[in-house]
Amino acid sequence: MDIINHYLYTKEHEWIDIDGKTATVGITDYAQSALGDITYVELPGIDGQVEQFEQLTALESVKSASDIFSPVSGKILEVNDELTDDPGLINRDPYEKGWIAKVEISDEEEASNLMTADEYRSYLESLDRNDGGAAEAEE
Amino acid sequence: MKLVFEKSVKDRQGFKLPDTDVPSAGALKETYLRKTDAALPEMSELDVVRHFTQLSQRNFSVDANFYPLGSCTMKYNPKFTEKVAAMPGFADLHPLLPQLKGGERYAQGALEVLYESERWLSMITGMKAFTMQPLAGAHGELTGIMLMAAYHKAKGNKKKIVIIPDSAHGTNPASAAVAGYEIVTIPSDKKGGMDIEKLKSVLSDEVAGLMVTSPDTYGVFNPQIDEIARLIHSVDGIMYYDGANLNAILGRARPGDLGFDVVHVNLHKTFATPHGGGGPGSGPVGVGEKLEKFLPVSRVTKDALGVYALNYDGPDSIGYIASFYGAFGVILKAYAYMLLLGGDGLKETSAHAVLNANYLLSRLKGAYYLPFDRVCMHECLFSASRQAERGVHAIDIAKFLIDKKVHPPTVYFPLTVKEAIMIEPTETESKETLDVFVELMLEADELTRKDPGAFKSFPTTMPIFRPDETKAARELKVNYFASNA
Amino acid sequence: MNPFIANTPDDTRAMLDAIGVKSIDELFADIQPRHAPRSFDLPKGLSEFEVTSKLNTLALKNSVGPVPFIGGGYYDHYVPAACGALISRGEFYTAYTPYQPEAAQGTLQSLFEFQSAMCTLTGMDVSNASLYEGGTALYEAMMMAIRITGRTRIVMDGGVSPIYRKLIKSYTHNLHFEFVEAPLLHGQSDRALLKKLVDDKTAAVILQNPNFFGAIDDHTDIVTTAHASGALVIESVYPVSLGMLKTPGEMGVDIATGEGQSLGLPLNFGGPYLGFITTRKKFIRQMPGRIVGETVDSAGNRCFVNTLQAREQHIRREKATSNVCTNVALCAIQAVIFMTLIGKQGLKKLARLNYDKAEFLKAQLVKIPGVQVKTSAPTFNEFTVCLPVNANDVIERMMHLGFAAGFPLGRYYDGLDKYLLVAVTEKRTKDEMLAYAEVLGRVVKELQ
Incomplete structure (x- = not known):
């Protein structure tokens, strides 16, 4: 699993790349691999406010849907429109071209609630990976 | 295979309509008329018949294949019930007839079927009364939750939460959420049962009720179910019984006696009505005394003279939950099935459903990992975790079985068990069929050792190879005309 | 003897041995004596012949004899024989939800064809693979509009079926939505009133065409009004009428829905029926129910799969777009078989027959002294007449004379006791209609 050393991470497998007051948010290589082929990205609204660890947006793969949580609080500055036509960008390049949104950081202290690359690496090792697909039983 | 639209040839027609015997009424104003005709196919009757016959042959079905889909109760659908449902006295009956003044007299036979079906199901489940209206299991759940909400509202209870075990069907939380409740999930304990300590820890006056499947989706009957009911009742919560697995306990235990206040049953599972490729189903709901007055209208009544009527007058009723009286054609089939089996036949049904499942469990437990190693009820839950270590997943084993003309068991459900393979053989399968299935499952396991790579190409004998589901979801072509316009 | 269980006593013994228990009862050990049924007092089973005969007796107690209006x-x-014959194939009706696409191409392709046919019929972009029935489909369409707009006010046109409205009322009882009703004007939607009622809090205007009283309309201007406030328009439609009438798509409607019983399904005393929803492509993710999509298999050949499953309850659980799990696949297949048999020309002709015959009967009825059609709104195959006497009394007498005369509007509307809703289909002959008019005239006279 690729992990970028200068990014910070959440337990929900989002990454964040902080550049001054602006944070770029995406999901990790581990997350894209667990989700499988991503088929749809619901892009958040520009200018919307998000709180740290609250829902930012949602992704869909063939048989699962996942909420994406914002690693920091702030205002949404920009979203990656390319994902609308090519959601597979997240699978191919989760840390660069597959970014999801840029957020204007409102509280720099919040970064201390996130994991460093090393911490995230050990966190992944502690997880027991589930390869399961989708449930098919029903009423 | 080509689509009907691709087989269409201008000026063909597959059905002869009568010539008009009245004068033309002239033209409607243009503003009311469509500008272009609907592009329906134009085919001769034979070509239509052949098209759909050939399509049908591209399906697995209970009539042609063993179909041990866990939690779905794919039992045999008796042919005579189809004949009953097609009787013109039922099939041609207009639903509004009994709503004419005094109109019940025109539908006495149909109303009797509804009334008697309610009585049979009440006795089978130990409930006081039933409504036959819900049109599917999930619709029954929603109805049940609405009854729960009506009860709490009438009592002035401030309730917010519905408790659901993590092993539940996805419809349970979805139904409770649609009705406006918050969901609290209870994890399973090591044996697969509900963790009672966890349940106690979330009990509060805000708990509206608990939704449980019993036996649960691990195929286990929780002997502490009456204790759970006592706990829920201690906070004036409602016990909801999801009847998905009722086929296991007919005549052995009744939800009403176990402390449940509301139940839904799936006629398309336990009562042998066909699944129809995904519906129509039917999910009647039964209630105990404390919820009876909230049942949807209309209710079917019978007076001292044996005359049936529809009662729309329910001051406490939750109102209409369907346009009419339920999936009547489906109810008829279930009623005919119950009449044929009788009480003893129903009890025998569960006995053999459980016997067949345990037989499979005992034959397969050497080769497949059993997360809960114990006697099961009507279905047995395995995990392909050992095979997964060799790179072969539950879905691959499913595709192997398809090549052998057996419908795979349910895979990846319940969500709480990795690589889950849930097998429900039902009572209608013979030992020979079960033995063939066992041999295939063992053969699959053997192949995971010898040539795990082989699985990725399965199935190879079907009309199609594995489909690209990612492409389907990304490109979303759901209408032939969308790209042919 | 149970014909649906194969296990003989020998089989049972062999299986118990393999399991390692002595009796079937041992397998039920978790069900303890205190769990035993307090009663299980059910009749003994009957033979197939006895059940069939008993149910035939009940079937004969229902009045399907009187000529239905x-x-x-x-x-x-009329349901073509080929419809019934084809869906009676066990490969269709004893299959389950097509979760294993390799083993379910028959169901999947049929449903894709159904979706496509519903799209061309309603003039919309996308369709789901069916919902329970027309009333619950309208409720789902309304919930869809609420999700899309994030608004909770609903403007309900007075022409929407009272049955559907009662149903929506009970479903939304615990939810905090605002409903406003716009009564009809001269039998059609009241434009001025709708314009006043639609505001920037309105999620949707709900319309029906033809409306419950039979009147047809062109709702294009209402759509324009609604869209100007950011509200959506939902229209419940009658599929057979779309053989001639302006489609929801042509009117600019956002969500079309309705009851598909008229597409080759028997009346069946209320079900199973066929609910449908078609909509604009941009709303597809908010559309409830199963959807079949086209794709290719690993050899590159076209095939069909359930798609967009991530919206559904078995994945999303409490976050699903709806709790709907079942569709009515078999009814949808029956409908697409019907649409294929009747075909492009046949559907037009069918609609025309229904329209012409209804106009013929309407013309006969207004000749009866005291019988009136109160509005000039055009109708399709159903219309409302005002009688000089109570409609219920007329219906009751006519039933004895061999006619199911129509539906009394007083059943759902205060003050409409004299109004009768009369429907005519292609099955009604000129002779039946003339006889109906003659008997109605006689009965009205007797009752005055």
Whole structure:
């Protein structure tokens, strides 16, 4: 699993790349691999406010849907429109071209609630990976 | 295979309509008329018949294949019930007839079927009364939750939460959420049962009720179910019984006696009505005394003279939950099935459903990992975790079985068990069929050792190879005309 | 003897041995004596012959004899024999939800064809693979509009079926939505009133065409009004009428829905029926129910799969777009078989027959002294007449004379006791209609 050393991470497998007051948010290589082929990205609204660890947006793969949580609080500055036509960008390049949104950081202290690359690496090792697909039983 | 639209040839027609015997009424104003005709196919009757016959042959079905889909109760659908449902006295009956003044007299036979079906199901489940209206299991759940909400509202209870075990069907939380409740999930304990300590820890006056499947989706009957009911009742919560697995306990235990206040049953599972490729189903709901007055209208009544009527007058009723009286054609089939089996036949049904499942469990437990190693009820839950270590997943084993003309068991459900393979053989399968299935499952396991790579190409004998589901979801072509316009 | 269980005593013994228990009862050990049924007092089973004969007796107690002129959204259309024959194939009706696409191409392709046919019929972009029935489909369409707009006010046109409205009322009882009703004006939607009622809090305007009283309309201007406030328009439609009438798509409607019983399904005393929803492509993710999509298999050949499953309850659980799990696949397949048999020309002709015959009967009825059609709104195959006497009394007498005369509007509307809703389909002959008019005239006279 690729992990970028200068990014910070959440337990929900989002990454964040902080550049001054602006944070770029995406999901990790581990997350894209667990989700499988991503088929749809619901892009958040520009200018919307998000709180740290609250829902930012949602992704869909063939048989699962996942909420994406914002690693920091702030205002949404920009979203990656390319994902609308090519959601597979997240699978191919989760840390660069597959970014999801840029957020204007409102509280720099919040970064201390996130994991460093090393911490995230050990966190992944502690997880027991589930390869399961989708449930098919029903009423 | 080509689509009907691709087989269409201008000026063909597959059905002869009568010539008009009245004068033309002239033209409607243009503003009311469509500008272009609907592009329906134009085919001769034979070509239509052949098209759909050939399509049908591209399906697995209970009539042609063993179909041990866990939690779905794919039992045999008796042919005579189809004949009953097609009787013109039922099939041609207009639903509004009994709503004419005094109109019940025109539908006495149909109303009797509804009334008697309610009585049979009440006795089978130990409930006081039933409504036959819900049109599917999930619709029954929603109805049940609405009854729960009506009860709490009438009592002035401030309730917010519905408790659901993590092993539940996805419809349970979805139904409770649609009705406006918050969901609290209870994890399973090591044996697969509900963790009672966890349940106690979330009990509060805000708990509206608990939704449980019993036996649960691990195929286990929780002997502490009456204790759970006592706990829920201690906070004036409602016990909801999801009847998905009722086929296991007919005549052995009744939800009403176990402390449940509301139940839904799936006629398309336990009562042998066909699944129809995904519906129509039917999910009647039964209630105990404390919820009876909230049942949807209309209710079917019978007076001292044996005359049936529809009662729309329910001051406490939750109102209409369907346009009419339920999936009547489906109810008829279930009623005919119950009449044929009788009480003893129903009890025998569960006995053999459980016997067949345990037989499979005992034959397969050497080769497949059993997360809960114990006697099961009507279905047995395995995990392909050992095979997964060799790179072969539950879905691959499913595709192997398809090549052998057996419908795979349910895979990846319940969500709480990795690589889950849930097998429900039902009572209608013979030992020979079960033995063939066992041999295939063992053969699959053997192949995971010898040539795990082989699985990725399965199935190879079907009309199609594995489909690209990612492409389907990304490109979303759901209408032939969308790209042919 | 149970014909649906194969296990003989020998089989049972062999299986118990393999399991390692002595009796079937041992397998039920978790069900303890205190769990035993307090009663299980059910009759003994009957033979197939006895059950069939008993149910035939019950079937004969239902009055399907009187010539039907009852509609109300559910019509006595002819069902071609090939429809019934094809869906009676076990490969269709004893299959389950197509979760294993390699083993379910028959169901999947049929449903894709159904979706496509519903799109061309309603003039919309996308369709789901069906929902329970027309009333619950309208509720789902309304919930869809609420999700899309994030608004909770609903403007309900007075022409929407009272049955559907009662149903929506009970479903939304615990939810905090605002409903406003716009009564009809001269039998059609009241434009000025709708314009006043639609505001920037309105999620949707709900319309029906033809409306419950039979009147047809062109709702294009209402759509324009609604869209100007950011509200959506939902229209409940009658599929057979779309053989001639302006489609929801042509009117600019956002969500079309309705009851598909008229597409080759028997009346069946209320079900199973066929609910449908079609909509604009941009709303597809908010559309409830199963959807079949086209794709290719690993050899590159076209095939069909359930798609967009991530919206559904078995994945999303409490976050699903709806709790709907079942569709009515078999009814949808029956409908697409019907649409294929009847074909492009046949559907037009069918609609025309229904329209012409209804106009013929309407013309006969207004000749009866005291019988009136109160509005000039055009109708399709159902219309409302005002009688000089109570409609219920007329219906009751006519039933004895061999006619199911229509539906009394007083059943759902205060003050409409004299109004009768009369439906005509292609099955009604000129002779039947003339006889009906003659008997109605006689009965009205007797009752005055």
